[in-house]
Each structure stands twice: as C-alpha cells, then as structure tokens.
Amino acid sequence: xxxxxxxxxxxxxxxxxxxxxxxxxxxxxxxxxxxxxxxxxxxxxxxxxxxxxxxxxxxxxxxxxxxxxxxxxxxxxxxxxxxxxxxxxxxxxxxxxxxxxxxxxxxxxxxxxxxxxxxxxxxxxxxxxxxxxxxxxxxxxxxxxxxxxxxxxxxxxxxxxxxxxxxxxxxxxxxxxxxxxxxxxxxxxxxxxxxxxxxxxxxxxxxxxxxxxxxxxxxxxxxxxxxxxxxxxxxxxxxxxxxxxxxxxxxxxxxxxxxxxxxxxxxxxxxxxxxxxxxxxxxxxxxxxxxxxxxxxxxxxxxxxxxxxxxxxxxxxxxxxxxxxxxxxxxxxxxxxxxxxxxxxxxxxxxxxxxxxxxxxxx
Ligand SMILES: *Cc1c(COP(=O)(O)O)cnc(C)c1O
Numbered sequence: 001x002x003x004x005x006x007x008x009x010x011x012x013x014x015x016x017x018x019x020x021x022x023x024x025x026x027x028x029x030x031x032x033x034x035x036x037x038x039x040x041x042x043x044x045x046x047x048x049x050x051x052x053x054x055x056x057x058x059x060x061x062x063x064x065x066x067x068x069x070x071x072x073x074x075x076x077x078x079x080x081x082x083x084x085x086x087x088x089x090x091x092x093x094x095x096x097x098x099x100x101x102x103x104x105x106x107x108x109x110x111x112x113x114x115x116x117x118x119x120x121x122x123x124x125x126x127x128x129x130x131x132x133x134x135x136x137x138x139x140x141x142x143x144x145x146x147x148x149x150x151x152x153x154x155x156x157x158x159x160x161x162x163x164x165x166x167x168x169x170x171x172x173x174x175x176x177x178x179x180x181x182x183x184x185x186x187x188x189x190x191x192x193x194x195x196x197x198x199x200x201x202x203x204x205x206x207x208x209x210x211x212x213x214x215x216x217x218x219x220x221x222x223x224x225x226x227x228x229x230x231x232x233x234x235x236x237x238x239x240x241x242x243x244x245x246x247x248x249x250x251x252x253x254x255x256x257x258x259x260x261x262x263x264x265x266x267x268x269x270x271x272x273x274x275x276x277x278x279x280x281x282x283x284x285x286x287x288x289x290x291x292x293x294x295x296x297x298x299x300x301x302x303x304x305x306x307x308x309x310x311x312x313x314x315x316x317x318x319x320x321x322x323x324x325x326x327x328x329x330x331x332x333x334x335x336x337x338x339x340x341x342x343x344x345x346x347x348x349x350x351x352x353x354x355x356x357x358x359x360x361x362x363x
Contacts (some may be wrong), residue, residue, distance in 0.1 A: 004320075005350060008327045009140055009169055009301050009341040015193030016345050021253040022246075030249045035242050043249045044237035050255035055171075055265055057178050057202060064230045065243055066199035069168040069223070072101040072185040076132070076164050078222045079211040080183070081106050084159070086130040088119045088146075091139035092331055097166060098134070112137055115142045116291045116303075121153040131210070132162040137184075141330035143289075143303030143339065144296045148176045155180050162206060170300050171200075172258060172344065175272050183207050188251060191300060191343040198247035246290065258344060266344050273342050273351040274299040280355035286310035286363045290337055296298035302340040303329075310363045312338065322357055 006013035014288065025031070033039050048063040066072050077085060077100060085106050087098035090113040101108050109130055113119040118139075126133075133154060155163060162182045167174050171186035178184065179340045183203045191198035211227040213219075221227070224240040233240050258266060278297060281287045281304045290303040306312055312328065312335045319326060329337030342351065 002323055004323050004325050005354075006325050007340045007342075007346065007354060008325055009339050010187075010190040011196055012190050012193060012343055013342050014195070014343050015254045015257070016347075017257045018194055018250060018254060021250050024253075025246055025249050028237070031246045033245065035239065035245055040236040040245060043245065043252060044234075044239075047248050047252035047255065048237070050252055050259055051200065051258050051287070053204075054190060054255050054262075055174060055178060061178060061202050061204050062208070062234055063230055064108065064201040064203065064227075064234055065239055065248060066185075066201050066225060067197060068199045069166065069185060069187040069245070070096075072187075072199050072201050073097050073166075074104070075222065075225050075227075076134075076183060076185070076207075077101050077104050077106055078220070079214070079227045080162050080164070080207050082132050082214055082217075082219060083107055083131070084109065084127070084129040085132045085134055086124070086126055087111070087134045088124070088136070089113070090118055090142065090144055091115055091136070092141035093166065093168070094134070094136035096141055097136065101134075113144075116144055116296070117293065118144050118146045118150065118296050121150050122159060124154070124157070124162065126158060130158075130161055132164055134164050134166070136166040137174070138167065138300055140169040140190075140301050140339075141293050141333075143298045144299035145170070145300070147295055149163050149182050151176045162210065169341075170298075172263065173267060173300050178202070188247060190341070192251065193256060193343060193345045194247065194250050194254060198244045198251065200251075201230075261344075270299050270342060270344070273346060273348060274302060276348075276351055276355050277302045277340055277342060280358050284358055284361070286340075287358065289334075300342050302342055304338050304340070306336055306338070307363055312336070315361060318361055319354075319357060320357045324354055325359060326354075 073313035085101045086109040163185045165181045168186045169190045185201045188194040188198045286308045287304040290305045291297045
C-alpha cells in the first residue's frame with residue numbers, strides 16, 4: 001500500500017522531518033525521562049527558544065504548554081475574564097470559543113459575519129464591560145482569514161481590552177506582529193505537522209495581571225493550568241503536570257528545521273501554493289472558492305464549494321485513488337465543500353500535483 005498525502009486541515013500530514021525525529025526520540029527513550037529532570041528542562045527550553053525565533057515572539061511574552069486548542073479557549077476565559085467577553089464569530093470554531101464562555105457563565109457580546117466573511121472592526125461597538133476580544137484569525141470551518149490590518153485596527157480602537165487570537169489552523173503562518181495581541185494559541189496537529197496532544201499558549205504580562213487580579217478577588221482561575229501556576233513552573237522550564245514530553249521534544253526539533261528554512265521563505269511558499277490552489281479552483285468547472293472576497297481568502301485553509309452537481313464522494317474517491325486526501329466540508333457543509341490544507345510540509349510540487357488532479361477531474 002502506498003502512502004497517502006494528507007491535505008487535511010487537522011490532523012494533518014506530518015512535517016516531512018517528523019518521522020526521523022520520532023525514531024530518534026524513541027531511540028533516546030524521550031517518553032520515559034522524568035519531567036523533573038534537567039533533560040526535560042532542556043527540551044522545554046529548546047522548544048520555547050525555537051518558537052520564539054520562528055514567530056519573533058518578544059521576550060516579555062511567556063510560552064506555556066497545554067493539551068489542545070480547545071483547552072486554551074477555556075483557560076483564556078477562566079484566567080482573563082471575570083464577567084464579559086466579546087467574540088467575533090464567522091464560523092464553527094469562533095462560535096465554539098463564544099459557547100465556551102457561555103458555558104463558564106461569562107456574558108458574551110457576539111459580533112457575527114456571514115460564513116466566508118470576516119467582521120469589520122468598524123462594526124464593533126463594545127460595552128464598557130468587555131474585558132477581552134476573542135478573534136479567530138483563520139476560521140477553519142469556512143476558510144476565511146481575518147486581514148492583518150483589522151488586527152491593527154482592533155488594537156488601536158480598544159487598547160485597554162485584552163485581545164486573544166486563535167491561530168490554530170494558521171500557525172506558523174502568522175502575518176501580524178505578536179505585539180499587536182495579548183495572547184495567542186495553537187495546537188501542533190495542523191500547520192506544525194506533529195501528532196495531536198499539545199497546545200501552545202503565548203501570553204503577555206497583561207494576561208498574567210488579569211489572572212492575578214481575579215485570584216486576589218477570590219475568584220476561580222481554574223487549578224493546575226492557571227497562568228500563575230503555569231508560569232511558576234515555566235520560569236524553570238517545567239510544567240505543573242506530567243506533560244506531553246514527546247510532543248514538546250518533537251516541537252523543538254521540527255521548529256529547528258523550520259527556522260533553518262526561515263519564516264520569510266515559509267510565508268513566500270505558502271502564498272505561492274495558495275495562489276496555485278485558488279487558481280485551479282477558479283479554473284475548474286465544478287468548483288469555486290467559498291470565500292469570494294479575495295481579501296478574506298485564507299492562505300492555509302483553502303475551501304472550495306462544489307458546483308454543477310459534482311459529487312463530493314466521487315471527488316474524494318478520485319483523489320484517494322491518487323493517494324491524496326483532502327478534508328470534507330465542516331458540519332453542514334460536509335458534502336458541499338472540500339477543504340485543502342496548505343501547510344509548511346506541503347511542497348510546491350505536491351500542491352501542483354493536487355491542483356493538476358483537481359483540474360483533470362470529470363464531473
Ligand atoms: C482545530 C481548531 C481548534 C481546536 O483545536 P484542538 O487542538 O483540536 O482542540 C480551535 N480553533 C481552530 C480555529 C481550529 O482550527
């Protein structure tokens with residue numbers, strides 16, 4: 001059986017060097033080392049250092065490890081919000097961020113955009129109470145990516161409100177300076193190309209202060225994964241719990257490989273491959289980009305709508321016969337859309353091969 005090439009958005013194709021690093025990790029018995037050892041501290045230090053370099057994360061931001069993107073939604077809300085959060089909702093993931101707040105008895109102010117679009121900062125009017133704005137940079141369910149200028153505008157319009165940005169299906173492709181936001185997060189099974197089970201949470205001092213204020217008022221900020229609890233350990237390159245040591249080790253290795261290539265080249269390649277895919281989709285008589293406004297078209301999650309009565313099942317089968325796997329549409333769009341991941345592990349040649357296959361499919 002030949003290997004599939006996964007263009008799925010998550011879990012995704014592993015980064016092309018991951019297999020070699022997994023083998024080395026097993027040979028070196030990384031999963032069995034103590035998380036209270038110097039060996040582990042060095043693993044944490046390396047992963048955090050390489051991430052800082054790749055994403056140009058300022059020294060004043062802390063890098064913390066959680067278990068998933070979903071967990072991070074909850075931790076941000078528990079630590080950084082007392083009563084009210086504001087949510088920009090334009091698809092299923094941004095909606096779940098808001099629903100997480102509601103489940104924690106937080107009042108939400110929700111601004112909605114149609115699927116495939118993004119909320120314009122001019123349309124956001126906050127009450128005085130909103131403590132945090134939650135924005136999903138890349139809405140994985142629809143393939144809409146918030147233009148970077150909007151993040152600058154939000155920051156300028158609401159300098160005192162914490163700005164939390166979900167970059168789960170974009171990272172490492174982040175086109176805004178980290179300083180523009182107070183906290184951001186992702187998990188590793190998407191653009192980083194590693195096995196699932198590790199979330200990365202980046203926070204600044206404002207987030208820490210907010211959590212401490214909540215704590216001083218006697219309010220709950222959760223237990224082992226609170227910002228102060230995580231930080232107390234992170235300053236020693238440790239974690240409160242037994243963490244995903246293997247995942248953190250692999251992250252450090254893969255990020256080192258990505259740094260060797262450099263963020264500038266990764267971004268250029270991502271832009272090129274996205275252009276190839278959108279062009280193919282526009283040229284097919286049975287597909288069109290779901291996100292019609294080019295300004296909102298995601299570079300990392302390309303979503304195409306099936307037209308002309310094309311069968312999604314046949315298309316998936318056709319691609320599968322060529323050992324290529326793409327994601328179905330999300331939720332209600334399951335049979336109406338396909339979603340294609342454009343991550344750093346996908347080479348130009350692989351993306352061109354997928355584009356050619358899409359062009360050759362007969363409805
Ligand atoms: C996948 C995803 C999540 C959830 O991340 P998990 O690591 O699967 O919990 C959150 N937000 C976005 C935008 C996602 O694509």
